[in-house]
Amino acid sequence: MADEWSPVINPFNDKDQVITGKAANQTSVEAFVDEQKLSLKTYNADTGYFEFYPSSLLKAGKQVKFIFIKDDEQQIIYQKVQAAPAPKKPVLNPISNKSTFLTGTAEPNSTIYITINKKVKSMQLKNSKSFKMDFDDKRPLKAGTKVSVYVIDKAGRKSGTVTVTVADKIPPAEPKMELVTDKSFSIKGITEARATVFIYKGKKRLAKIKTGTSGKFTYRMPLQKANSSFDIYAIDAAGNKSKTKKVKVKAKNRPTKKVVSAPVVKQFPELARGCEVTSLAMLLGDAGVKVSKMTLASKVKKDPTKYKVKNGKKYFGNPYYGFVGDIYTFKKPGLGVYHGPIASLGSKYLPNRIVDLTGSSFDKVKDYVAAGHPVWVVTTSWFRYVPSKYWTTWYTPHGKIRITYKEHSVLITGYDKKYVYFNDPMDGKKNKKKPLKQFIEGWKQFGNQAISYY
Structure with a gap:
């Protein structure tokens, strides 16, 4: 037979749905598999283009017999069915814990196998590459669930497996909060486990708290004024934000x-002059921190300025800056220390929980005691007003200051309409009482110095 009309058969495999090729024009074309004739669906006599639709007859390794006849001449060609490659991995679309079904694409006419929580389901794809499967009872899966999918084609070839993790798209519930009053030392609530809680007062962020498995959280704070407000919300590990709780x-x-x-503590x-650190030891002890007065005496900030008198003026240290003079003996000059260094020292043992109330009214002191926390103060050793004749002026490296040796520090533990109650380091008496009005007058002479904790 002349070469000029030798047909061309395009390569095909056991997945092909059509066999194509080209012969000379006006050629008769037939194809057989095991003597079963294939259906000729398309033939163009002018161009010689042909299409056979073999349906399910193509099996890897089978021979396809092609017969071409032109002008009473016949040509027979055998071509082997090739094995197609294994299916490609299916494509599984993202799934969230809001989804009630899954979707994706895979090789047409294959069988899809879907594994969820060790349970396997299968479905057939017929002449389509898209698939969809509803979850049981159309209930969404839990976030973090693994969904795995692979396919097997008609020849039993298996694709690779694709796995998708169910994403968390559900925001945490609005945090549930306990009541907060102007006598509360904390904000407490509960939200989703392992979420991050943000607490704002106005535009200022006060706290960023990671919750544990219980979802509970606590933020310690000083006493707040009535009608103050906070904005609180949670963000889960997936970045979903809850509604804001006011x-x-x-x-x-x-x-x-x-x-x-x-x-x-006495x-x-x-300590000859250690009333301030001793009262601090009592305050810290109430907060559950055990530290001795002697340790505090050694660690309190000192003003190293030496005492001297020159041209009738007295020069010494400044108690607002550090402890003035010798804390251990009256044989050497000394006085004491005020609220700043004491608050700083207390913060080393109770980080972020010391509150300096200096300058506030005595009502603020009462508020802290009413809420259950004692208050460190500086007052007069008479527990009442000290006349000006007992005051003198010192010249310090930090400026001129009026002082009196009638200075004392105690821990306020209570109040009523007539009396103030306190632990006195001087004699070691507990809940000692003095007239409230007189005590406040002496306390004001030192600038309303007061420290507590939250």
Whole structure:
């Protein structure tokens, strides 16, 4: 037969749905598999283009017999069915914990196998590459669930497996909060486990707290004014944000009498002038921090300025800056220390929980005691007003200052309408009482110095 009309048969495999080729024009074309004739669906006599639709007859390794007849001449060609490559991995679209079904694409006419929580389901793809499967009862899967999919074609060839993790798209519930009053030292609530809680007061962020498995969280804070408000929300590990909970501070009546029980420590005989650090030891002890007065005495900031008199002027240290003089003996000059260095020292043992109330009214002191926390103060050793004749002027490296040796520090533990109660390091008495009005007059002479904790 002349070469010029030798047919061309395009390569084919056991997945092909059509066999194509080209013969000379006006050629008769037939194809057989095991004597079964294939269906000739398309033939163009002018161009010689042909298409056979073999349906399911093509099996890898089978021979296809092609017969071409032109002008009473016949040509027979055998071509082997090739094995197609394994199917490509299917494509599984993203799934979230809001989804009630999954979708994707895979090789047409293959069988899809879907594994969820060790349970396997299968489905057939017929003449389409898209698939969809509803979850049981159309219930979304839990975030973090693994969904795996692979396909097997008609010849039993298996694709690779694709796995998708169910994404968390559901935001945490709005945090549930406990009541916050103007006598509360904390904000407490509960939200989704392992979420991050953000607490704002106005535009200022106060806290960023990671919750544990319980979802509970606590933020310690100083007492807040009634009607103050906070904005609180949670963001889960997937970045979903809850609704913002607005918390308003409720007013709570202060009781007319309140006395708390705080540890009592006596400064003598070890500390001649250590009333301030001894009272701090009592305050820290009430907060659960055990530290001795002697340790505090060694660590409190010191003003190293030496005492001298020159041209009738007295020069010495400044108690607002550090402890002035010798803390251990009256044989050397000294005085004491004020709120700043004491608050700084306390913060080393109770980080972010010391509150310096200096400058506030005595009502603020009462508020802290009413809420259950004692208050460190500087007052007069007479527990009342000290006349000006007992005051003198010192010239310090930090400026001129008026001082009196009638200075003392105690830990306020209670109050009522007539009296203030305190632990006195001088004699070691617990809940000692003095007239409230007189005590406040002496306390004001030192600038309303007061420290507590939250």
